[in-house]
């Protein structure tokens with residue numbers, strides 16, 4: 001080997017995809033995989049039409065319908081006219097430009113960040129974008145994946161490239177063993193509560209340490225998914241045997257000998273010894289407990305057994321107004337605990353936690369139990385494949401017996417865009433990624449937590465320490 | 471080429487009164503709630519800018535909100551730290567543009583929002599916390615305060631106070647000349663084709 005400067009995995013992937021680097025210009029970065037959906041693509045296709053150009057390489061583009069879709073009676077036309085129009089526009093655009101679409105009713109349809117990995121489209125070493133901030137999810141495979149705006153969707157459709165300045169690198173290391181009832185969602189909520197909703201802005205994060213290594217692919221995706229909630233451009237985890245085993249045999253993964261060759265290349269990706277990060281943070285897994293958010297950004301989180309801070313305890317004075325505004329919105333008091341607080345809805349779903357593993361964990365916990373009266377519980381699988389698998393394993397029966405409603409795949413109550421909305425003033429414990437004002441519907445109030453914590457709350461009807469159940 | 475907001479106008483200097491929004495972590499769900507993202511064009515989003523802060527459940531304007539306060543007007547929005555966090559929806563930038571803002575001033579912007587704004591002829595101006603606070607106070611005390619944003623000099627000023635701001639040279643050139651990224655990328659077509667074939 002030559003005496004090359006040691007590189008981080010992020011730098012290796014980035015540098016290998018620069019088509020052109022010119023002084024004073026951002027890098028023209030080649031994109032291996034482009035995912036699109038109905039909300040952020042129509043104006044981009046319009047742009048292509050007006051310029052009179054085609055999609056650069058349709059084989060690198062995959063579309064699905066997820067944000068606007070109902071999660072009940074998906075075989076019927078979408079009731080809401082504007083949502084229907086948006087899905088129909090996607091259909092029309094995909095047909096006109098020759099892009100593969102996993103439409104409603106297709107066995108591969110689902111939330112874009114769930115289906116990419118599930119189909120083996122997402123692979124280590126790739127660059128991937130989507131007009132959706134949670135594209136960071138795909139970083140769990142050791143790839144550079146990030147969300148973009150619609151003008152950039154148009155760029156990628158038109159040129160398969162995007163103009164970007166290389167972000168700085170940050171390593172977040174979690175070492176040690178996770179406690180009872182603590183899962184990957186708690187790890188990421190913990191990190192964000194430590195560094196705030198803007199703490200990683202300008203950075204691309206690599207998660208490392210043995211607590212991360214020991215996680216399944218599904219659990220790794222949950223962590224990378226929420227990288228954006230601390231402002232990071234994206235987050236990734238170096239690929240290893242867990243990654244390779246997950247990809248092997250998936251529909252669009254390399255097959256046979258090609259797979260073995262690919263694995264050899266993927267093994268070269270992890271960060272070189274001696275590579276330097278712009279920032280390094282280290283945490284001890286033993287300090288992490290089941291987490292919950294109390295405010296209106298994902299950085300406003302705490303241990304479920306803790307109490308909400310008071311304005312006086314905040315580091316910066318300028319934060320106080322926003323903090324007070326947030327608690328007023330949530331209808332909560334400073335300095336009080338959340339444990340025992342009554343909830344109205346439980347939402348188990350979204351690209352953060354709607355994979356088969358999440359549904360299995362929840363089912364194992366609620367088996368033989370019943371939801372509390374007065375609480376409405378929605379379990380929304382992330383994809384058609386997850387839904388089918390859940391049925392095959394009999395999870396649907398467990399949910400039904402517990403009074404949990406298993407719906408059809410889509411973004412659902414993660415964002416108040418489709419029919420699934422949390423009513424004004426109601427409290428929802430949600431496995432999604434954002435607790436912003438009105439995110440789940442106008443004036444809805446969201447507590448973010450892990451699927452286990454959400455399931456525990458469904459059973460008691462209150463914010464609950466999941467450790468009481470295990 | 472006349473169809474992109476960026477193509478419509480070139481940005482050089484702007485002198486205007488400003489609207490104060492001293493809230494931190496304003497996320498794109500507040501700028502434009504998801505239920506208003508259903509249009510398939512770029513126009514008309516301004517009506518729903520800050521929808522749930524601007525109107526109550528019966529669609530009546532909420533008097534206390536700055537955009538409904540007739541004392542405040544202008545093409546410059548001045549907001550708290552970490553503006554534009556959350557979703558990548560470019561609709562947020564379109565809504566801000568469509569409402570009539572051309573500049574957003576804050577002490578910190580979320581990455582994707584910053585890109586989206588620049589791609590839509592909305593200039594994000596990053597100032598220090600101290601400058602932000604005094605600007606907010608000045609506007610609140612005197613809503614007629616005029617703020618000048620000079621892109622060429624990369625300077626923002628009001629009432630005799632001034633601060634330089636950063637913008638990368640490429641984006642500055644795009645804004646001043648009304649170029650967009652696709653023009654540049656299309657010029658690399660041959661190199662990109664070769665790269666695609668090799669990978």
Ligand code: SF4
Nearest residue numbers: 134350351411414415
């Ligand atoms: S599930 Fe939620 S966060 Fe994920 S893509 Fe859909 S709307 Fe976005």
